[in-house]
Amino acid sequence: MLISDQQKREEYYGAVKEKNSQYIGTFFLAVKTTGIFCIPTCRARTPKFENIEFYTQSKDALHNGFRPCKICKPTNNAYEPPADIKKAIELVNQNVFEKVSDYQLKQNGLQPEKIRRWFKKHHDMTFQAYQRMLRINSAFQELKKGKQVTDSAFNSGYNSLSGFGYTFKVLVGDSPKESKDKSVILISRVTSPLGPMFICATDKGICLVEFTDRKMLETEFRDLQKKLNAVILQGENEHSKACKKQLKEYFEGKRNSFQLNLDLPGSPFQHTVWEELQKIPFGTTTTYQQMALRINQETAVRAMANANGHNRVSIIVPCHRVIGKDGKLTGYGGGLQRKQWLLDHELKHKQA
Known part of the structure; x- marks a missing residue:
C-alpha cells in the first residue's frame, strides 16, 4: 500500500535520515528519480x-x-547472511575443534x-573470535560432563594449558576449574522481517528473544547470567532450533501460538504476569487494567x-499485545513501529 498520510511520511523520512533499524519491515522507500526501492537502513545516499x-x-x-536496491537487497529478510558467509559457517560447524584458516x-x-568484515559488523567479533568461542563452548560442555581440564584443552585444539586457560577466562569470565558449577546459556542469531534477533537458551528452555538493536541489551545479558549463574556462549540446542523454526512460521503467517519450553528467572509476581501475557489470544489486544482484573x-x-x-x-511472551x-x-522494547507491525500482522492472519 502506498502511504499518503503526510505526518507518517515525515516520520518515515526521519527514520531514513537516521538509518533507524527499528523501522525495518514497517515500510520500504522507493526513489522516483532512480527507480529503486530500499529498506530504511540502506547505506546509499539519502534521497530528497x-x-x-x-x-x-x-x-x-x-x-x-520499482526494482530492488543492489546495496540493501530489500526483498531478502533483513541481514540474511549471504551465501559465502553461510559456507564459511558450514566449514566451522563441520569440526568446531579445528581452526578454519584464511x-x-x-x-x-x-x-x-x-568474511571478517561481515562477522565484525553483524556479530561484533572477528571470524577467528567466533571460532574460538565455539571451541571454548564445546570445551565447557565437556568440563560440565566431568572431563579433565587437560583433556578438554587438547580436544579443543589448544597446544598448551596456559593458552586454553587464558582464552577460556577471557570468554567465560572464570578459569576452567572455577566454571564447572556454572550453567550455559547458548546464544544464536535469527533473521526476521523486522531485523535480526538474538535467541538465548539453557538446557531447560528459551530464556531470551530480543531484537539485536534493543536498548540496554547488554544489561539484560548481565542480569540473565547473574540470575541463572551462567555464562553466555555462542551456539544452539534443541530449544533454540525449535524457537527459530516456530518464529519463522509465525512471521510467515502459519503459526499463531508457540509450543516451547521457557526458562524465565523472575519473581512469583513476574511469572504471574508473564503467564497472563501468554493467555492473550493471537490477533487481539488488552490493557494492564484488564490484566489486573483477571488476576x-x-x-x-x-x-x-x-x-x-x-x-x-x-x-513468544506477547507483551506487544498490551496497549x-x-x-x-x-x-515496547523493540520500538513502537515494530509493535504496530506485529499487531497488524496478527490481525491480518487472524482474519485470514
Missing part, C-alpha cells in the same frame, strides 16, 4: 523527501515499477577479508507494567 514514495510492502513497490577459506573460493489485583496496574517491561522473550486504555500504543 520529494523524490520518495513510501510503501508498506516490498511487493507494492515492485508492482509500481588459506582454507581461499581454497573454498571465499574471501577472508569479506484479582486491581491496584497492581503499575507493577504489571513493570513486570511486562522485564519480559525478555519478545513475541493503553485509550487504545494507543504503549512502550
